[in-house]
Every structure is written in structure tokens, then in C-alpha cells.
């Protein structure tokens with residue numbers, strides 16, 4: 004099969020497209036013909052070498068963990084699927100037997116793996132995946148949208164559930180990449196009465212404006228976001244602040260813009276350790292909530308949201324490429340000139 008092979012952080016070009024052996028399913032796996040594979044911010048941590056120590060093998064390596072396609076081969080025990088089924092994937096796979104898997108939290112599995120890092124990924128014509136990581140993709144949902152369900156939407160759905168956004172809440176969110184744009188939509192569905200969003204990239208501010216879900220849009224370059232949020236809430240701040248940027252400044256603002264008794268939801272990846280102002284957390288009764296990926300019991304609900312049109316993933320897609328254009332796709336993505344980028348391995 005044809006696959007885009009990541010050649011290492013210093014390689015030029017970073018990817019070559021070549022022939023590799025087709026995957027074979029283990030007993031609990033199926034092989035899927037990949038119809039659409041989306042680029043993700045996590046890929047960039049593989050490309051810059053940060054995560055390479057955890058990789059299933061050193062480059063050349065097939066990255067990609069957000070994907071949808073058609074089942075073409077079924078392992079002897081993979082009874083959940085048959086050849087021809089349309090599926091989308093979770094970004095992760097888990098062991099099924101550790102304490103966290105048994106508690107219904109496989110996103111926290113001790114042996115959790117990610118496609119494209121701990122196993123071959125989806126920037127290829129075919130991929131093998133354990134049946135537990137796959138979900139049926141309804142007929143009415145395109146593969147390109149399907150590729151955004153397991154990670155982008157799953158992460159957003161789980162985040163909103165973790166924060167328990169209530170009808171009437173004031174929610175402020177930093178970072179309008181694909182996950183932030185989806186959390187914005189989810190927050191409104193959960194009942195946020197006032198949704199305030201902050202970003203510094205003009206195209207993203209424009210995209211959220213077109214989506215029509217935000218009540219107030221703040222350009223963080225032009226305005227003091229904390230002051231704006233306080234002004235919009237009679238001086239008290241937001242019930243829930245959501246940090247999706249991974250940027251220090253935004254994290255500080257998300258803490259400052261909270262009202263007493265508020266909840267800070269951490270979605271963005273900050274690799275740095277911070278000092279915690281525990282006195283403020285204590286006196287102000289602040290809750291700090293982490294969230295990661297999704298759990299399988301949530302999948303039926305978030306698929307329903309796509310099928311019913313309540314959640315719109317199509318507007319997140321700004322660029323689409325065939326496999327041969329993989330280098331161009333990643334260059335634009337890295338330069339933050341895109342929102343979601345889709346690769347079509349068969350093109």
C-alpha cells in the first residue's frame with residue numbers, strides 16, 4: 004500500500020510517499036481502508052521529536068490518528084464489524100484490563116497508545132485497529148466529517164461533560180483551533196447563556212463569527228481579555244473558563260477571569276509545570292478540572308449531535324490534500340495558516 008512516511012525531525016522533506024506492506028489484522032482487529040485522515044496538533048509533537056521516544060519504532064513512521072474509512076478485513080474475534088462497514092476511530096487504544104479500563108475510563112489506561120505514535124497511523128491507504136477503538140459511522144455522515152468525530156469532537160464533548168456546564172452559565176474560552184471551535188458549540192448546546200471567546204489569529208476570529216455561536220468575540224491582541232470578561236459579567240467573572248491554547252498567557256488569564264466558585268477547565272497542552280496560587284484556589288473555591296480525549300460510553304451521544312446537525316464539523320475544514328501533497332499540508336498546518344486539514348490517502 005501507499006503511505007506517507009515521516010523521515011524524522013531534521014529530514015528534508017519531512018515526508019516521503021512510498022510503498023509499505025499492507026497491515027494484517029490480529030484476532031481482535033480489523034483492517035480499514037482509510038478514506039480521510041485529519042492532521043492534528045499532537046502530530047506536531049511527533050514531528051518536532053518531543054514524543055519520538057515513545058514511538059512504536061523510530062522513523063520512517065506512519066503518523067495520523069484522526070480518521071475514518073471502510074472495513075476491508077476482519078480478525079477472527081472482531082465480531083463488532085463486517086467487511087464494508089463504515090467506521091471512524093478513537094485516536095487512542097487501550098488495554099481493557101487495567102484498573103482505569105475496568106472503571107470505564109480507558110482514556111486514562113495505563114498502557115494507552117495513540118495511532119501514528121504507538122502503532123502505525125492513518126496517513127496510509129490501510130490501517131489495522133482493535134475493534135474497541137472503532138465506532139460505526141452512520142450513512143448520512145461523510146468520511147471527511149467522520150475523521151473529525153473521534154478526536155476533535157470526542158475531546159470537546161468529554162471536556163464539556165467534565166466541566167458540567169449548566170444552563171445559564173457564563174463560559175469564557177481561549178483558543179479557537181478545531182477543538183476550541185467545537186467546545187464553543189458544545190458549550191452552547193449544554194446551555195451556556197453567555198459564551199465569550201478569545202483568540203489572536205484573525206482568520207479564527209472570523210471563523211467563529213461565521214459559526215454564530217459566540218456571544219462576545221475578543222481579539223486578545225487588541226483587548227485585555229480579563230478586563231473585557233469582567234466588564235461583561237458585572238465585575239464577577241465567568242462561571243467556567245476553558246483553556247485550549249497551551250499558551251502561558253492564556254492560562255493566567257483563564258485563572259484571573261474566573262468568578263469565585265468558578266471552574267477552570269484545562270484542555271490545551273502545557274508541558275511546563277506552573278506554580279499554583281493555592282491561596283486563591285482555596286479562598287475563591289476554584290475548581291481546576293483536567294480533561295483528556297473521550298470515553299466510549301459518550302460516543303453514541305456525540306455521533307447523534309453530528310447526525311442531527313446540532314454540531315457542525317464541516318466549517319472546521321479549511322484545507323484538503325491528496326497523499327502526495329503531505330509535505331505542503333503539514334507546512335501550512337505548522338505555520339497556523341489552516342484550521343483542520345484533511346488528507347485523502349487514496350488520492
Ligand SMILES: [Zn+2]
Pocket residue numbers: 042043044045068069094154155
Ligand atoms: Zn488529534
Ligand SMILES: [Zn+2]
Pocket residue numbers: 097098099100101102103104105109111112113114115
Ligand atoms: Zn487499560
